[in-house]
Amino acid sequence: MSSPEKLDLARARTALRDVFGFGDFRGRQEEVVERVLGGQSTLAVMPTGAGKSLTYQLPSVMLGGTCIVISPLIALMHDQLRSARANGIRAATLTSADADWRETQDAFRAGELDLLYVAPERASQPGFRDMLRAAPLALFAVDEAHCVSEWGHDFRPDYRLLRPLMDEFPSVPRLALTATADKQTRADVMAQLAIPDDGLVLAGFDRPNIRYSIRPRDSAVRQIADLMKSQPGPGIVYAQTRRKVEELAEKLAASTGRTVLPYHAGLPAETRAANQAAFVASEDMVIAATIAFGMGIDKPDVRFVAHVGVPKSIEGYYQETGRAGRDGDPAQATMFWGAGDFATARQRLAEVSEDRRNAERARLDALAGLVETPQCRRAVLLRHFGEQPPETCGNCDNCIDPPAVTDATQLARKLLSAVYRTGQSFGMGHLQKVLTGAADERVRQKGHDRLSVFGIVEGEDARMLQPLGRALQARGDLVATEHGGLSLGGSAREILKGERDVEMVVPPKRVRRGRRDAEANPVGDPLFEALRDLRRDLAKEAQVPPYVIFHDSTLREMATVRPSSLSQFGSLGGIGAKKLEAYGERFLREIANY
Structure with a gap:
């Protein structure tokens, strides 16, 4: 006899096909759905585009009761509402922008909703808690869950008030979802929402496309x-x-x-x-x-x-x-x-509370490392989130066209010496003139033409001064003053003493690139364009965005397969029962014209 878990997953696959038109789960979706159907609380960290919303939308049509989705923005809720309803899911939003709030509450109490989207501000109100007692609940889904954590980059205090609400319904499982949470943030989210240690599903952060x-x-x-x-x-x-x-x-x-x-x-x-x-x-x-x-x-x-x-x-x-x-x-x-971006960001650190300053500085240093690296960008990005990716990805600028790297230690010492000897109060333009020995009135007025650093940089090194200054500012070794000058910071003194080397990417010479064909849309296929036109017309009729009707990938599959019957049409990816009924005949007629 099959176990209940296997029966649930078999039912889930049937619902996945019938409701969403997908033949199978992607990535770690199956694991998350299995935990939800089993009543287990979970934090799912899944990259954007990995189908996070499906992990609660699918259980919502299978479980008895309503799934309560806590989401931070009204626009996001309304967007997801359109997509859910297009798939035949009984969904509603309860926001300050909704005039039909009485009908929504009545539908909830009558058990007529699979999904109810609310903002954290409303979810934390006593009146909302009272309403939830009036009907069975299937799940609490907390979207953008990194907002719960003070360590997260989008901390929202109202998210901290969700735990007392959910604690009033101890038998209802919790599903927290985010695409963006480092190790510290993940631990904090799980603690704040009382998700057990074995409840983490980490799907990875890579977006290979x-x-x-x-x-x-x-x-x-x-x-x-x-x-x-x-x-x-x-x-x-x-x-x-x-x-x-x-x-x-x-x-x-x-x-x-x-x-x-x-x-x-x-x-x-x-x-x-x-x-x-x-x-x-x-x-x-x-x-x-x-x-x-x-x-x-x-x-x-x-x-x-x-x-x-x-x-x-x-x-x-x-x-x-x-x-x-x-x-x-x-x-x-x-x-x-530009260098000024990092200068401004480092100045802002002074405004951050002292207990968070070191963490914010580390974040900024990590960003500088991503910007300055000659290595694979994706690898740097993924390592930041605790992954162990391959050394190269083949789909970033540094992998496609590897940059040259040069030892800029001596040039850096000359530049930092010029900053120090001119009094740590002049900008990059003035420093370049001093170092290259330019005949400049202001340089002479300040007496900087008599300094030992005057005229000590020439040739190719002169071209490297600007990008080197930018790199040193990104790393924090040069710091902008409030009047736009540059002063020594970070590891500048170690560099001057010869205790630290400086490597930097050689900036590429500027090349104007011509137009390339976009891979995403096979413009020129007349059937594909006709299907896009039909989708556009249907979207206007339904007053929804075109992608709510079908994604481009579904249109491409139609143009390739050219189905001639409703059963063939319904077997394509992204076409569930509701969309087959709503749009099948019209798209088949369009395809038949070709």
């Missing part, structure tokens, strides 16, 4: 315009200030002819909502945004994410770049950085 690239910033608009030419699909461009966001949106739209809209907290709420809705519905739009944008977006077909400036940490970088390629198709993550 994302190509990572990090390069010095010289002209952000030109560099991103070039990236946009090579990536015709939707993209996100992150900038650090509202003003920069507005400037990039305007200039990129003008230089590329693409629609580029801004998103930041300073815009009117209705403008933000309209720009976000336009982006979610679009198949080629680019949005320029501060990091306020993104956590609430479950858009699977983002083809690139670009950073103009460094993010706050490796965790932030991983989460932000993870918004690309959630559909599994090839995607690009490119960062354009």
Whole structure:
């Protein structure tokens, strides 16, 4: 006789096919679903795009009672609500933006909901706790669970109030989900949510379909315009200030002819909502945004994410770049950085409370290591999260085009000496003039033409001064003063004494790249384009984004297989019973035309 566990997994596979249209689980999904169906509390750390939401959506249609999903943003809840309902799941949200809250509460009490999405602020209210007592519960799912931890990069105090709520329902299992949590954060999340030590499912952090690239910033608009030419699909461009966001949106739209809209907290709420809705519905739009944008977006077909400036940490970088390629198709993550980014970030450390400062400094140093490494970017990224990846990945800039590395110890000593001898109060431009012996009035006025470091750098070394200064600032060996000068920091004195060597990547000479065909969308296949047009029309009729109807990967499979019957159509990936009934005939008619 089969064990109950095997019966549950057999039922789960049937539901997976019938509801979601998938033939089997991916990665560690099966393990998480098995634990949930067995009533075991779990922390699942799974990379973005690995199908975290399926690990509670699937049990929600199999278990008696409602699954309560705690999620941090209304936009994210509404996005997931659309996708769940498109698959025939009985789902609702209970947020400040929902006018139908009475109907939702009635449906919950009547046992008519599989999923109920709420924000942590509402979940912690006594009235919500009282409502939960009125009907059976199947599961508590805590999305973006790193917000529970003070060590996490997105700490939200309201998440700390979830434990008392869940403790009132001790027989209901807990599922915490995150894509971004280092070892310390994982331990804290498990302690805060009372998840047992054997409840960790660590699926890994690798996103093999994302190509990572990090390069010095010289002209952000030109560099991103070039990236946009090579990536015709939707993209996100992150900038650090509202003003920069507005400037990039305007200039990129003008230089590329693409629609580029801004998103930041300073815009009117209705403008933000309209720009976000336009982006979610679009198949080629680019949005320029501060990091306020993104956590609430479950858009699977983002083809690139670009950073103009460094993010706050490796965790932030991983989460932000993870918004690309959630559909599994090839995607690009490119960062354009400058020395001033690290200078600003290190100055901000002074504002951090003393008990967190060392941890934040370590995070910034780790980010500098990622930016400066001549080795595989993916390997550096994955090692930060405690993994042991291969030495090379074949899908980052350093693996595809390995950079030259040079011993810059002597040049670094000359530069640091110039910083010291000029009084640790001048910027890189002035220091370059001193070191290269430039005939400059200000250099003469300050008497710096009489220093021993005047004119001691020439030839190829002179070209290396700017990137070396950038590298030393990234590492913290040069620190920006409040007036824009540079002073010694970090290991600068050890370098000057000959106790530490300095290696650096030789910056590549600038080459303009032409357009390349995007691998993600086989533009030129007339059937694929016709299916996209039909999907667009259906999305408008249903007032949902196109990807809620079908992902590009499903359309590609249709164009390749060209099914001629409903049974053939229903066997394709991503087509469950509800979508087969809703869209099968119309897509079959379109395919028959070819």
